Amino acid sequence: MRSLAKYFAIARISARSSSTYLADLAGRTGFFILILFILSRVWDKLLGAGTVEGLKQRDLVWYLVFTESLLLAVPPFEQNIEEEVRSGSVAYLMIRPVHYLGHHLAAFLGEVSVRLSLNLLVGAPFALLLGGPPPAPPAGIPWALVATLLGLTLHFHLLACLALIAFWLEETRPFFWIYQKLLFTAGGLMIPMEFFPGWLRTVLDHLPFSSVLYAPARLGVRYDPALAFGLIARQALWLGVFVALSHAIYRRAATQLQVNGG
Amino acid sequence: MTSPALEVTGLRKVFRVAEPASGFAARLKALFSPTWREVVAVKDIDLRVEEGELIAFIGPNGAGKSTTIKMLTGILHPTAGQVRVLGVVPWEQRSELARRIGTVFGQRSQLWYHLPPRDTFELLSHVYEISRADYRQRVGDLVERFEIGEFYDIPVRKLSLGQRMRCELVASLLHRPRVLFLDEPTIGLDVLARARVRDLLLELNRQEGITTFLTSHEADDIEEICRRVVIVNRGEMVLDIPVKELKHRFLQVKVIDLRLRELADPPAVEGVRILKKKGHGLKLEVDTTAVPIERALSELFKTLSIADIVVSDPPLEEIIGAIYTGEQSVNPPIGTCAVRAELVEAPAGDALRQAQGELEPERHGD
Numbered sequence: 001m002r003s004l005a006k007y008f009a010i011a012r013i014s015a016r017s018s019s020t021y022l023a024d025l026a027g028r029t030g031f032f033i034l035i036l037f038i039l040s041r042v043w044d045k046l047l048g049a050g051t052v053e054g055l056k057q058r059d060l061v062w063y064l065v066f067t068e069s070l071l072l073a074v075p076p077f078e079q080n081i082e083e084e085v086r087s088g089s090v091a092y093l094m095i096r097p098v099h100y101l102g103h104h105l106a107a108f109l110g111e112v113s114v115r116l117s118l119n120l121l122v123g124a125p126f127a128l129l130l131g132g133p134p135p136a137p138p139a140g141i142p143w144a145l146v147a148t149l150l151g152l153t154l155h156f157h158l159l160a161c162l163a164l165i166a167f168w169l170e171e172t173r174p175f176f177w178i179y180q181k182l183l184f185t186a187g188g189l190m191i192p193m194e195f196f197p198g199w200l201r202t203v204l205d206h207l208p209f210s211s212v213l214y215a216p217a218r219l220g221v222r223y224d225p226a227l228a229f230g231l232i233a234r235q236a237l238w239l240g241v242f243v244a245l246s247h248a249i250y251r252r253a254a255t256q257l258q259v260n261g262g
Numbered sequence: 263m264t265s266p267a268l269e270v271t272g273l274r275k276v277f278r279v280a281e282p283a284s285g286f287a288a289r290l291k292a293l294f295s296p297t298w299r300e301v302v303a304v305k306d307i308d309l310r311v312e313e314g315e316l317i318a319f320i321g322p323n324g325a326g327k328s329t330t331i332k333m334l335t336g337i338l339h340p341t342a343g344q345v346r347v348l349g350v351v352p353w354e355q356r357s358e359l360a361r362r363i364g365t366v367f368g369q370r371s372q373l374w375y376h377l378p379p380r381d382t383f384e385l386l387s388h389v390y391e392i393s394r395a396d397y398r399q400r401v402g403d404l405v406e407r408f409e410i411g412e413f414y415d416i417p418v419r420k421l422s423l424g425q426r427m428r429c430e431l432v433a434s435l436l437h438r439p440r441v442l443f444l445d446e447p448t449i450g451l452d453v454l455a456r457a458r459v460r461d462l463l464l465e466l467n468r469q470e471g472i473t474t475f476l477t478s479h480e481a482d483d484i485e486e487i488c489r490r491v492v493i494v495n496r497g498e499m500v501l502d503i504p505v506k507e508l509k510h511r512f513l514q515v516k517v518i519d520l521r522l523r524e525l526a527d528p529p530a531v532e533g534v535r536i537l538k539k540k541g542h543g544l545k546l547e548v549d550t551t552a553v554p555i556e557r558a559l560s561e562l563f564k565t566l567s568i569a570d571i572v573v574s575d576p577p578l579e580e581i582i583g584a585i586y587t588g589e590q591s592v593n594p595p596i597g598t599c600a601v602r603a604e605l606v607e608a609p610a611g612d613a614l615r616q617a618q619g620e621l622e623p624e625r626h627g628d
Contacts (some may be wrong), residue, residue, distance in 0.1 A: 009388035013374055013381055020376040020417075091337045097360045098389050253367055257337075 004233040006098055007106040014110030018075070025115065032072050036123060037153060038062050039190060040130045053194035059221045060134050060192070063133030066217035069119035070148070074155060075111045081163035082172060091257060101160060101250055108156050109149075116148075140223025143232065147216040155183075155212045157242035164246065167253040182207075189213030208238040224260045265349055266471035267441050268311040275304040275329050275497075277450070300617065303329040305497040306343070313440070314471040316464075318484040318505070321494035322586045327477050331443055333365060334475070336479040348440055359389060360522065364439035364472075366430050368446035373418045380414050383436060390437035397436070404432045408462060424455025441473045442466075448483055460486050465501035481582060493585055501585065512581045514551045520544040521560070521570035529565045534558050542569070 019025075021254060043060040050056075055063070081104060084090040093100055162175045187209035191193070193201050204210055216230040275471045279299050283292035306327045312315050321327050332338040333345060336352030336359055343414070345352055348362050360525060373382045385395040392601055399459040405411050413421055421429070432440065444463070464487060467474055478490060484505060491508055493501040503511065522542045528534070533552025538545040548558045562568070 003391075006388040006391065009385050013377065013385045016381065017374050017376050024522060093330060093337050094362050095356065095363075096389060097357050097391070159373055 007102055009104055009112070010098070011110030014107035015114045017113040018114045021033045025118055026209035028072055029118065032068060032119055032122060033126060034127050035068055036061075037062055037130075040127075043128075055192060055194055055221070058131035059135050061127045062134055062193055062218050063221050064190065065120070065127045066220045067122035068122050068214045069116055070151065070213055070216065071183070071189060073112045073119055074152070075108065075115070075116035077108045077111075077156070078159040078163040078176065080104070081160060082166045085164065085166040085253075094257075100254075101246060103162070105153065105156055109152065112152055135221055135259075137223055140219060140228070143222040143223065143228040144216055147219045147228075147232055147235060150232065150239055151156065151212045151216045154208065154235060154239045156240060157239065158208065158212070161242060161247040161249055164249045164253055167249075167256060182209050183212060185213050186210065188217070192218060202211075205234075208242065211235040211238045265311045266307065266310050266346075266411070267315065267348060268280040268475070269344075269346045270307055270309040270334070271344040271440070272303055272584070273307040273330065273345060274302070275326075275333060275338065276301055276339050277301045284355060288295060303497050304333070304340075304494075307406055307494070307499050308494065311473060311475065311501070313473055314467065315490060316467055316474045316476070316477065316488045318476050318479060318488035318491040319494070320479075320484060320491060322580065324496075325494045326497040327494060328445070329444060329497075331475070333476065335359070335365065335443060359516070362440050364434035364442045366427075366434045366442070366444050366447050368387075368427075368444075368449035371418070371426070371430065372433050373426065375419050376417055378413075378417055379410065379421075379432070380417045382418075382429075382433055385434050386433055392437055400431075400436055402437065404435055407465070408432050408594055422455070424452065424458060425449050427451060427455070428462065431466075435466070435472075438470075438474065441475065444474065444476045444478075446478055448480055456480065456482065463487050484582075489520060495586060498520070508581060509575055512585070514549060515576060515578060516550060516555050517574050518546045518548060518549045518559070518562070519572040520546070520566065520568055520575070523567040523569045526566055529561050531558055531561045534561075 040061045043057050043064075045059045047060065081090075084093065090100065093103065096103075123133075158179065159176070162172060162179060165175065166172050186207055188203050193204060193210055193214050196204060211231070211234055215235050219228055219231060276487055276503060277300070279290065279301050280296040281299050281326055283289045283297075307326075307330060319330065327337065329447060334345075334347055334352060336354075336356035339353045350359050352359050372386075373379055374385070381607040383401050385453075386392075387394075387401070392400070393553050405414060408431060409430050410425065410432060413425055413429075418426060419428070425427075431447070431520055433539050448459050451459065460483060463474060463476075466472055474487070476483065478484060486507055490499070491503060491505050501508070518536070520543070522544060525542065528536065528544060531553060535547050536544070546558075546562075559571075
């Protein structure tokens with residue numbers, strides 16, 4: 001229990017620290033509103049009163065609020081990991097009685113909680129104004145929250161895998177760039193999976209990207225127990241894969257660091 | 263006999279470094295089958311540090327200090343040798359050791375920059391799993407001793423370097439470590455702040471008996487904090503000696519500052535040379551291997567009318583600097599002994615024996 005308490009403490013201090021950047025957060029929020037406004041007008045023009053796979057314009061506005069809130073809530077923590085690897089300070093964090101990746105995950109979730117709350121606080125009235133009341137019934141909220149936590153944790157481990165490559169490669173930015181673009185397209189940042197043709201959706205369903213943004217946003221828009229179970233099971237599966245992979249990479253990197261100084 | 267805080271035998275670290283290739287084809291080939299070169303960073307270091315000792319571990323950049331500290335704290339695996347810190351093998355029981363050692367790295371902060379020190383201390387109490395009651399008592403005690411109460415609730419970014427370093431020390435002491443590793447803890451501090459940190463470290467050692475392992479480029483830190491100094495160069499331990507003895511053994515020169523009542527030239531005495539002469543001020547250097555200090559003074563008193571006199575040793579940093587650079591003496595023109603030259607050139611064993619007096623230093627110059 002004490003062991004878990006230390007990670008909660010890290011998350012708490014990270015949340016408190018991130019709330020000191022109010023000017024930075026306000027700047028991001030302005031950008032967030034602009035994106036929401038433009039895309040909500042696009043959906044309005046494209047869909048009007050129609051639906052796609054049961055999703056109405058109102059659903060899509062709320063979907064956008066959720067995906068954009070999530071994406072813009074993510075701090076550039078991978079740059080910190082990369083910097084720690086390059087500068088060698090990763091070694092100094094290893095002599096604390098706390099797991100290196102666990103430390104970063106806790107700090108990540110702490111910071112995300114502040115940013116995400118702020119984004120939703122700003123985005124929700126905007127969606128109310130442009131789309132109407134939230135479509136998901138209260139029964140869907142716990143599922144959406146679980147999917148959000150799983151999606152963010154998966155996102156963390158995906159990025160951690162890429163950041164830890166810095167142990168072996170000089171330049172890792174292209175990997176982040178590719179991942180970000182895949183998240184935008186195959187992850188359903190602006191377009192839900194329902195809008196993709198059947199064969200393409202099947203392919204994308206077998207990739208981890210939609211588990212990051214689409215799954216939590218989709219469950220935030222419409223609650224369907226079968227869909228919720230399917231999406232969360234897939235998230236859990238991918239999370240298992242990337243937790244194992246990131247820890248394997250970290251162990252390998254740590255061994256290399258211990259044996260050969262990084 | 264109590265077990266030592268640190269026990270190091272035959273510690274050795276060899277790094278494999280990929281040779282850089284030139285030309286596209288060679289670089290492509292090197293990507294798959296690089297040519298490796300071995301770099302010996304630490305060569306067979308033997309060291310025993312008793313509980314409560316204050317030891318300076320110094321050397322020029324690239325001497326192997328950081329690599330050694332990394333092995334002592336469990337960050338690096340040695341290529342060969344045995345290490346026990348507080349009875350445990352650091353790289354095998356890193357987590358256990360982490361709870362019993364404290365670290366301060368002068369160039370890396372463990373404080374959360376945008377938050378007051380209070381928040382970092384609170385976090386560390388959870389990281390080290392300190393009970394609430396113990397934490398409250400400990401932090402209260404340290405805040406008082408280190409006099410950080412007035413800025414305890416001010417964000418770290420607004421603190422001066424000296425204030426920040428005092429907070430770093432408190433952060434490293436919360437979990438009551440038995441060994442404290444300090445890597446350049448006074449770097450960047452002004453004279454007053456450095457003196458304050460040094461006083462606190464001494465007080466801490468007196469009150470809690472914490473073994474302190476210090477690296478610093480500041481001679482004042484070494485002289486005022488530590489009782490013993492270990493000098494490494496090119497991965498080898500070249501000297502392990504009490505700080506006081508370092509001065510006496512390696513210092514065969516004295517500096518005499520004179521204030522004369524009447525202008526006059528000093529007498530010609532073998533082993534005495536003028537360093538500076540300006541008005542009634544005269545600064546002389548005496549090679550005590552050529553002339554005893556008493557005789558030099560007596561010759562000066564015979565011929566000069568002296569209003570004031572100060573006899574001092576050259577600063578410790580000159581001695582250490584000479585050992586690092588392998589100069590033949592602290593003041594080369596007079597020349598004292600060959601030890602310093604050979605400290606760097608000779609194999610570690612010889613250099614160490616010589617430095618510790620087994621080999622007679624030979625005179626140079628005159």
